[in-house]
Amino acid sequence: MKRAVFKNRGLPYLLVLPQIVVTLVFFFWPAFESLRLSFFRTSPFGDKTSFVGLENFVNLLSSAEYYQSIANTFVFAFGVTALAVGLGLFVAALATQKVRGLAAYRTAVLWPYGIAPPIAGIIFLFIFHPSYGVLPYWLGFVTSYEFNWLLKGWVAMALVIIATAWTHVGYNIAFFLAGLLAIPTSVLEAASVDGAGALRRFRSIVLPLLSPITFYLVVVNLIFSFFGSFGVIHAVTQGGPGNATEIMVFKVYKDGFIGLNLGSSAAQSVLLMFVVIVLTALQFRFVEKKVIYS
Amino acid sequence: MEAFSRRWTALAVAVAVLLIGTPAQAKTEIHFWHAMGGQLGAATNELVKQFNQSQSEYEVKALNKGTYPEVLTGAIAAYRQKNPPHIVQVFDVGTQTMLLSGAIYPIFQLMKEQEIAVNWGDFIKPVTGYYSKDGNLYSMPFNSSSPILYYNKTAFKKAGLNPDKPPATWKEVGEASKKIIAAGAAKCGFTTSWPSWTMLENTFPWHDQPFATNQNGYTGLDTKLLINGEFGVKHIGQLAAWQKEGVYSYGGRMGAPDTKFISGECAMDIQSSAVIGGFKKSLKFEWGTGQLPHWGAPYKKQNAVVGGATLWVLKGQKPADYKGVARFMKFIAEPHQQMWWHVTTGYLPITHTAIKNLETGYHFKKNPEQWTALSQLSAKPTPNSLGHRLGNFVQIREAIESEMENIFAGKKTAKEGLEAAVAKGNAILGEFAAANKP
Numbered sequence: 086m087k088r089a090v091f092k093n094r095g096l097p098y099l100l101v102l103p104q105i106v107v108t109l110v111f112f113f114w115p116a117f118e119s120l121r122l123s124f125f126r127t128s129p130f131g132d133k134t135s136f137v138g139l140e141n142f143v144n145l146l147s148s149a150e151y152y153q154s155i156a157n158t159f160v161f162a163f164g165v166t167a168l169a170v171g172l173g174l175f176v177a178a179l180a181t182q183k184v185r186g187l188a189a190y191r192t193a194v195l196w197p198y199g200i201a202p203p204i205a206g207i208i209f210l211f212i213f214h215p216s217y218g219v220l221p222y223w224l225g226f227v228t229s230y231e232f233n234w235l236l237k238g239w240v241a242m243a244l245v246i247i248a249t250a251w252t253h254v255g256y257n258i259a260f261f262l263a264g265l266l267a268i269p270t271s272v273l274e275a276a277s278v279d280g281a282g283a284l285r286r287f288r289s290i291v292l293p294l295l296s297p298i299t300f301y302l303v304v305v306n307l308i309f310s311f312f313g314s315f316g317v318i319h320a321v322t323q324g325g326p327g328n329a330t331e332i333m334v335f336k337v338y339k340d341g342f343i344g345l346n347l348g349s350s351a352a353q354s355v356l357l358m359f360v361v362i363v364l365t366a367l368q369f370r371f372v373e374k375k376v377i378y379s
Numbered sequence: 380m381e382a383f384s385r386r387w388t389a390l391a392v393a394v395a396v397l398l399i400g401t402p403a404q405a406k407t408e409i410h411f412w413h414a415m416g417g418q419l420g421a422a423t424n425e426l427v428k429q430f431n432q433s434q435s436e437y438e439v440k441a442l443n444k445g446t447y448p449e450v451l452t453g454a455i456a457a458y459r460q461k462n463p464p465h466i467v468q469v470f471d472v473g474t475q476t477m478l479l480s481g482a483i484y485p486i487f488q489l490m491k492e493q494e495i496a497v498n499w500g501d502f503i504k505p506v507t508g509y510y511s512k513d514g515n516l517y518s519m520p521f522n523s524s525s526p527i528l529y530y531n532k533t534a535f536k537k538a539g540l541n542p543d544k545p546p547a548t549w550k551e552v553g554e555a556s557k558k559i560i561a562a563g564a565a566k567c568g569f570t571t572s573w574p575s576w577t578m579l580e581n582t583f584p585w586h587d588q589p590f591a592t593n594q595n596g597y598t599g600l601d602t603k604l605l606i607n608g609e610f611g612v613k614h615i616g617q618l619a620a621w622q623k624e625g626v627y628s629y630g631g632r633m634g635a636p637d638t639k640f641i642s643g644e645c646a647m648d649i650q651s652s653a654v655i656g657g658f659k660k661s662l663k664f665e666w667g668t669g670q671l672p673h674w675g676a677p678y679k680k681q682n683a684v685v686g687g688a689t690l691w692v693l694k695g696q697k698p699a700d701y702k703g704v705a706r707f708m709k710f711i712a713e714p715h716q717q718m719w720w721h722v723t724t725g726y727l728p729i730t731h732t733a734i735k736n737l738e739t740g741y742h743f744k745k746n747p748e749q750w751t752a753l754s755q756l757s758a759k760p761t762p763n764s765l766g767h768r769l770g771n772f773v774q775i776r777e778a779i780e781s782e783m784e785n786i787f788a789g790k791k792t793a794k795e796g797l798e799a800a801v802a803k804g805n806a807i808l809g810e811f812a813a814a815n816k817p
Binding site: 126127128129130131132133135144148150214216217235236237238323324325326327328339340342343344345346348349 | 448451452455458459476479480481482629630631632635638639642644771773774777780781782784785787788790803806807810813814815816
């Protein structure tokens with residue numbers, strides 16, 4: 086590693102200062118503020134505040150609804166990650182084929198990432214809506230089963246998973262595509278000569294070489310599903326039916342900004358942060374061992 | 380020469396200041412945050428424009444800040460940063476939160492202190508009752524509505540039903556629905572918008588049944604929900620049975636179920652009277668309105684409860700501004716503005732004078748659909764039907780609706796679901812009581 090040498094000892098600190106300030110102001114300060122708020126019970130207008138110790142946490146951890154939202158979050162996050170990463174790899178592999186108009190295809194597959202999640206949610210609403218959606222209408226010809234996600238929880242969950250994965254798959258494709266193109270063709274050709282079929286080549290050469298990218302994407306997609314998946318749920322199900330799609334981050338919003346229960350909302354965001362930190366640490370501890378970096 | 384040009388420059392600057400500066404100085408700005416979008420937003424802006432043109436001292440600046448919860452959250456944030464809007468529109472379920480906030484300038488007090496005479500006796504009781512404390516009005520009613528039955532006359536004719544006679548009882552709703560489905564006039568009988576508001580919050584007072592203890596929360600903070608009693612189980616249980624048969628079709632929360640009625644999928648919709656204006660534009664078939672269906676004897680027919688929103692005045696602005704706020708409040712409550720607002724939007728006129736003027740002009744004869752909601756408010760309210768004063772009501776509504784979904788999906792019986800809703804609701808009420816301990 087090359088070592089930079091500065092004549093002025095203060096300069097390096099000055100250079101990293103903006104980043105540190107941004108992190109302090111936009112991450113640490115709100116995080117500590119949440120932590121502080123989570124020990125208080127506050128009236129909506131903030132005129133009456135009382136210290137309640139761990140009561141907000143105790144209330145949450147003794148409510149069945151909160152455990153359901155944790156369970157929902159895991160189903161949702163792993164569903165979205167599996168779908169978005171799996172589909173991303175598949176589409177990226179297709180986009181490395183030698184076909185006419187490749188550049189156009191490659192641009193097109195990245196498009197969904199450019200669509201804001203609430204808008205993606207509305208698009209899916211129009212496709213899947215039990216009353217005016219196209220898909221339920223077509224499905225009506227094939228099966229008499231009603232895919233009514235206004236009442237059927239599992240249909241609603243499947244819908245938000247698909248919609249969220251769709252918005253995020255473009256990001257994954259971009260990374261996989263870059264990874265696939267970086268694999269030296271000579272290695273693959275050598276394997277071909279040795280008699281390895283397409284599947285074998287993919288499993289023994291491409292997958293291991295892609296493992297750092299896959300690992301990175303799994304971590305990022307999980308974190309994204311935990312924190313950044315608010316838009317689609319807000320636009321499509323609002324957590325319903327009967328809390329079936331109420332994931333933790335949505336509940337934070339709902340209790341804090343709609344219900345104006347700031348103490349509970351802050352406690353929930355502290356717990357959510359804790360869950361994500363533990364999950365990420367576990368991944369680095371156990372999954373990363375299987376990653377081959379070079 | 381130099382002195383001369385300097386003098387001219389000074390004069391030019393003085394003239395410019397006079398020309399540009401004067402109009403801006405003269406008017407005091409009053410900030411008004413609301414949640415009225417689309418057609419309703421245009422009507423609100425028109426009302427504000429009329430006020431601004433009617434006098435020269437104050438300029439009301441109306442600003443649409445999103446949905447009702449967003450407006451409330453935004454106003455709270457602004458208040459906490461010591462820069463609140465003068466006036467904020469808050470929906471019915473936010474009433475208890477506002478009353479106990481310590482941030483408000485009660486409307487009755489504002490008018491008294493600003494020496495603007497208002498004949499409070501002229502306001503209709505079911506509207507003022509909801510927003511009064513100890514007989515004094517705390518916020519100015521702005522957009523009030525009540526839930527009514529909308530029905531598709533074309534579908535009624537096709538099913539051999541009298542298109543001029545909407546079903547009045549739940550029994551008739553069930554029978555009409557079955558005939559409509561059998562005749563193929565529609566796929567489902569009826570749907571309900573704002574499920575908790577129409578099917579519980581209004582259906583309970585409409586039958587003179589208590590929704591919660593402490594006179595629905597009016598007389599104390601240690602309130603508990605009462606919706607899991609015999610009446611609630613009977614009503615919601617019937618809806619669940621009808622959902623199974625296809626007579627009733629649950630269509631989601633808020634206004635989402637309207638699409639089922641607009642598309643002709645369901646022949647009836649129970650929804651706020653505030654959508655009359657919208658339905659006039661969007662419905663492609665003949666339609667009419669009827670009162671909220673009733674279960675009949677042994678239940679008494681009481682009154683419906685208003686929904687919608689009122690205008691709250693927030694503390695923390697310059698004292699001189701509140702004169703203008705009071706004048707704006709007075710302006711919107713005058714008969715002329717009330718009548719215009721009602722005819723344009725479908726929201727209820729809220730003074731007896733305005734209603735009488737509309738009657739004199741045969742408005743309700745010519746537009747019977749505009750009368751339906753008012754006709755539900757004529758009975759003198761009982762402690763069960765004055766309104767609801769529950770803290771954190773938004774969360775309670777949410778808890779109730781998620782349990783309604785569990786019931787209609789067949790995951791829980793009506794009894795189980797309502798019990799769960801009461802347990803959740805009571806926990807939320809307890810939280811509110813604890814946060815607002817005096």
